[in-house]
Amino acid sequence: MFVVGLAAPALLASATTAAAISAAGISTAASAERAAVAGAHPAWATASADRGALDPAATLDGIRVFLAGKDPAGLESYARAVSDPRSPSFRHFLNPRQIADRFGPTPAQTEQVTEWLASAGLTVTGTDPHFVAARGTVSAAQRAFGTELHDFADHEGKHRAPVGAVTAPASLAKAVLGVTGLDDPAKQRVEPKVKADPDPYGPPATIYRGLPCSDYWGQKAATDRPKVDGKTVAWTPCGYGPQELRAAYGVDKTGLTGKGVTVGVLDPYGSPTIEADLAAYNTKHNFQQFRPGQLKQYVETGGATTCYGGPPGGLYIEEALDIEAVHAMAPDADVAYIGAKDCESTSLIDAVNRAVDGHLADLINNSWGIGSEPPSDAVRQGFEQAFQRAAVSGIGIYYSSGDCGYEDPETPCGKGDESTRKQTNYPPESPWVTAVGGTTMGLDQHGRKVAEVGWGNVRSNLTEDGTGWTPAPKDAYPSGYTGGSGGGTSIVFRQPAYQAGVVPDKQALERPDGSTSAYRMRTVPDISADGDSSTGMLVGYTGRDKDGVARYHETKLGGTSLSSPLIVGIQALAQQAQGSAIGFANPQIYARYGTAAYQDVTDTPVSVARNDLTNPNDPDSAPLKRLYTAGFSGGPLAAFPGYDRLTGVGTPGAGYVATYRR
Structure with a gap:
C-alpha cells in the first residue's frame, strides 16, 4: 500500500478562518484576509520533534495548488446521483468535456491563483486543469501560504513540514482544493502491495518458494509435521x-x-x-x-x-x-x-x-x-x-x-x-x-x-x-x-x-x-x-x-x-x-x-x-x-x-x- 499522516474525523477538512501569522519571512495579515485551506501539517510534525526553521533561501520544488473547480459540491452531488440506482440521473454519465465545462476551474480562477503565487515571489512552473505548480525559496513559500516551514525529526532523519495552518487569501480560498509540496515528499509516497528485492540494473530479483507444495488443496499430507487439533495438515x-x-x-x-x-x-x-x-x-x-x-x-x-x-x-x-x-x-x-x-x-x-x-x-x-x-x-x-x-x-x-x-x-x-x-x-x-x-x-x-x-x-x-x-x-x-x-x-x-x-x-x-x-x-x-x-x-x-x-x-x-x-x-x-x-x-x-x-x-x-x-x-x-x-x-x-x-x-x-x- 502507500502511507501518510493523520487527519481529522470528518469527510473533508473544512476551510476556516486562520489567525494572522507574524514570523520571520512571513507577512503579517489580518485574520479576515486569509483563510485556511487543506494543507499538510501531518501528525508526525509534533513540537517535540521540531528541529527548527528551514533556511529561508533554500529552494522548494514541486509545490502544487490543487484547484477546486467552479462547483465542487455539485460534482459530489452529481457523482452520487449518477451512481444511485434509485436516482433519475442513474447512469447519465458525462464525457470529459462536459465534466470540465460543468465542474472544472474557470480560466479566471487559474489566473488568480497564478498571480497570487507569483506575487509572493514563487515561480509558476506549469498549469493543468487540476492544479497550478510552482517552485521558489522557503521564504517565498512561507509568504504565500502564511506559515513557517520547519524540520521535524523521526527515526529516518529530518523531514520538512508546515508549523501551522496552510492559508490562502480569503478571496481565493474557495478556488483552492489543497496545497501539497510544503511537506517532505518522502513522507507522502505510495507503496505497492507486492514487494521484491530490487535489482539496481533492471529486473527484480527472482522470488522462489520452498517445496514441497500441493497441486490442489489438501493433496499432499505433511505426515512428518505435527498434527493440528488431532488432524494431519x-x-x-x-x-x-x-x-x-x-x-x-x-x-x-x-x-x-x-x-x-x-x-x-x-x-x-x-x-x-x-x-x-x-x-x-x-x-x-x-x-x-x-x-x-x-x-x-x-x-x-x-x-x-x-x-x-x-x-x-x-x-x-x-x-x-x-x-x-x-x-x-x-x-x-x-x-x-x-x-x-x-x-x-x-x-x-x-x-x-x-x-x-x-x-x-x-x-x-x-x-x-x-x-x-x-x-x-x-x-x-x-x-x-x-x-x-x-x-x-x-x-x-x-x-x-x-x-x-x-x-x-x-x-x-x-x-x-x-x-x-x-x-x-x-x-x-x-x-x-x-x-x-x-x-x-x-x-x-x-x-x-x-x-x-x-x-x-x-x-x-x-x-x-x-x-x-x-x-x-x-x-x-x-x-x-x-x-x-x-x-x-x-x-x-x-x-x-x-x-x-x-x-x-x-x-x-x-x-x-x-x-x-x-x-x-x-x-x-x-x-x-x-x-x-x-x-x-x-x-x-x-x-x-x-x-x-x-x-x-x-x-x-x-x-x-x-x-x-x-x-x-x-x-x-x-x-x-x-x-x-x-x-x-x-x-x-x-x-x-x-x-x-x-x-x-x-x-x-x-x-x-x-x-x-x-x-x-x-x-x-x-x-x-x-x-x-x-x-x-x-x-x-x-x-x-x-x-x-x-x-x-x-x-x-x-x-x-x-x-x-x-
Missing part, C-alpha cells in the same frame, strides 16, 4: 493458474469474456518486459494470448528513479500480477496499463486524473495504497476529486484493501508499516472507491471451492524437538500475525448511503480503538476474493536469478494485490453482461447483498504447512519449517455471517455475473 498449494481461478468463481460457464470492456491497471512505472512475460505466461498455462493491440500502455516517464530506496524494477512484479489476474478473469477485455512516473502521491493523483480525463478505461484496478497513516488533507482532497470525476464519467475505481488487517502496531506487519494505532488504509477507505478484501481459498483438483475463510494469517514455527508448533495458532495474535485482508472502520469518512442497512451498527459505530463513534462511519472492505499468499496465483515475470542473469520465472503471489484485479476482471464480465457501463460499483454491489449473488465467508480455522526459504531469492537456502493458520478469528477483525470488516459482503458466487444481465 497438508502442504500449501503450489499456486493457482487462470483456469482454476475462473472455475472457482464460476465465470468459465458464463460464456462471457469481457469483450468490449477496457480494464485499467494503474501502478507506478512500467515493465519493459511485460509483453514478453504475458506471452510466456499464457503459453505455459495454455491460456488465451493477448491479441495485437489488446494491451495498451500509457506510461509517464521522467519521475524519481527510486521508490522506497529501490529502483523501478522492484515494482514490475506488481504490474505482471495485476494484468495476469485481470486477463485470467476477462481474457477478451482490453487492458490499459497506466504507469505513474514514480511513487510520489502527487504522481499517482496525476495518473488517476490522466485515466479519467482521457477515459482510458471503464474500470481501473489499483493495487497500491498510502498505507497505514492517512495522508495529508491536501493529498486526500486531490484523490477524492479525481474519484468523484471518475464516478461522473462512468468509470469504476477499485483498490486493494490492504495486507495487514487493521494495521495494528502490535503486529509485525503493522509495526513494519509504522502504524501508530489500529486503523484503515487510504484510498481504500474512500467512499468513492470499491475496496477489495482477501480470503483464504482452497480449490480441489477440479477448481471447486472446498474451503474459504477470511484471510488473516498467523504463523507458528516447528519446535526444536519437532513435536509441536510454537506459538499455538490460538495464541499467535498479535506476535505471529503475518498479514491479512485490510479492513475496519474509518475515523475519517461518514457512512455512505449504500452501506446503510447492510453494515451492522456495531461495526459502523465501533472506532478502531474500541470506542463508540457519534456517527456511523465508512467500513471496508466492500467485497472480497482470494488473497492469501498460501492460496495465491502463479505469476510470470522476468526476474534476475542469483547468477545475475534475467530469465522468465513464475512464483506464487497473493495479497489483496491479487484480490482486487480478480474482482475487477469479474466486474468486466458483469459490464459485458449489462451491456453498458457499471461506473462506480458500490451502490450496485450493496444492492445485491443478501442474495445468492454472493457467497458469504465465515471463519473456521484452516492450516497449511510451509517450508519458507531463509533467502527467498536463493532456491538453495535453508528452509524454515512453519505452519500458517487462517480463519482463527483471533484478531480485531473476523469473518462471520453477513457483512463483516474482513470480507465485506462476501465473494462473488457462480451466479453473480448473471445478475447484471438485462
Whole structure:
C-alpha cells in the first residue's frame, strides 16, 4: 500500500478562518484576509520533534495548488446521483468535456491563483486543469501560504513540514482544493502491495518458494509435521493458474469474456518486459494470448528513479500480477496499463486524473495504497476529486484493501508499516472507491471451492524437538500475525448511503480503538476474493536469478494485490453482461447483498504447512519449517455471517455475473 499522516474525523477538512501569522519571512495579515485551506501539517510534525526553521533561501520544488473547480459540491452531488440506482440521473454519465465545462476551474480562477503565487515571489512552473505548480525559496513559500516551514525529526532523519495552518487569501480560498509540496515528499509516497528485492540494473530479483507444495488443496499430507487439533495438515498449494481461478468463481460457464470492456491497471512505472512475460505466461498455462493491440500502455516517464530506496524494477512484479489476474478473469477485455512516473502521491493523483480525463478505461484496478497513516488533507482532497470525476464519467475505481488487517502496531506487519494505532488504509477507505478484501481459498483438483475463510494469517514455527508448533495458532495474535485482508472502520469518512442497512451498527459505530463513534462511519472492505499468499496465483515475470542473469520465472503471489484485479476482471464480465457501463460499483454491489449473488465467508480455522526459504531469492537456502493458520478469528477483525470488516459482503458466487444481465 502507500502511507501518510493523520487527519481529522470528518469527510473533508473544512476551510476556516486562520489567525494572522507574524514570523520571520512571513507577512503579517489580518485574520479576515486569509483563510485556511487543506494543507499538510501531518501528525508526525509534533513540537517535540521540531528541529527548527528551514533556511529561508533554500529552494522548494514541486509545490502544487490543487484547484477546486467552479462547483465542487455539485460534482459530489452529481457523482452520487449518477451512481444511485434509485436516482433519475442513474447512469447519465458525462464525457470529459462536459465534466470540465460543468465542474472544472474557470480560466479566471487559474489566473488568480497564478498571480497570487507569483506575487509572493514563487515561480509558476506549469498549469493543468487540476492544479497550478510552482517552485521558489522557503521564504517565498512561507509568504504565500502564511506559515513557517520547519524540520521535524523521526527515526529516518529530518523531514520538512508546515508549523501551522496552510492559508490562502480569503478571496481565493474557495478556488483552492489543497496545497501539497510544503511537506517532505518522502513522507507522502505510495507503496505497492507486492514487494521484491530490487535489482539496481533492471529486473527484480527472482522470488522462489520452498517445496514441497500441493497441486490442489489438501493433496499432499505433511505426515512428518505435527498434527493440528488431532488432524494431519497438508502442504500449501503450489499456486493457482487462470483456469482454476475462473472455475472457482464460476465465470468459465458464463460464456462471457469481457469483450468490449477496457480494464485499467494503474501502478507506478512500467515493465519493459511485460509483453514478453504475458506471452510466456499464457503459453505455459495454455491460456488465451493477448491479441495485437489488446494491451495498451500509457506510461509517464521522467519521475524519481527510486521508490522506497529501490529502483523501478522492484515494482514490475506488481504490474505482471495485476494484468495476469485481470486477463485470467476477462481474457477478451482490453487492458490499459497506466504507469505513474514514480511513487510520489502527487504522481499517482496525476495518473488517476490522466485515466479519467482521457477515459482510458471503464474500470481501473489499483493495487497500491498510502498505507497505514492517512495522508495529508491536501493529498486526500486531490484523490477524492479525481474519484468523484471518475464516478461522473462512468468509470469504476477499485483498490486493494490492504495486507495487514487493521494495521495494528502490535503486529509485525503493522509495526513494519509504522502504524501508530489500529486503523484503515487510504484510498481504500474512500467512499468513492470499491475496496477489495482477501480470503483464504482452497480449490480441489477440479477448481471447486472446498474451503474459504477470511484471510488473516498467523504463523507458528516447528519446535526444536519437532513435536509441536510454537506459538499455538490460538495464541499467535498479535506476535505471529503475518498479514491479512485490510479492513475496519474509518475515523475519517461518514457512512455512505449504500452501506446503510447492510453494515451492522456495531461495526459502523465501533472506532478502531474500541470506542463508540457519534456517527456511523465508512467500513471496508466492500467485497472480497482470494488473497492469501498460501492460496495465491502463479505469476510470470522476468526476474534476475542469483547468477545475475534475467530469465522468465513464475512464483506464487497473493495479497489483496491479487484480490482486487480478480474482482475487477469479474466486474468486466458483469459490464459485458449489462451491456453498458457499471461506473462506480458500490451502490450496485450493496444492492445485491443478501442474495445468492454472493457467497458469504465465515471463519473456521484452516492450516497449511510451509517450508519458507531463509533467502527467498536463493532456491538453495535453508528452509524454515512453519505452519500458517487462517480463519482463527483471533484478531480485531473476523469473518462471520453477513457483512463483516474482513470480507465485506462476501465473494462473488457462480451466479453473480448473471445478475447484471438485462
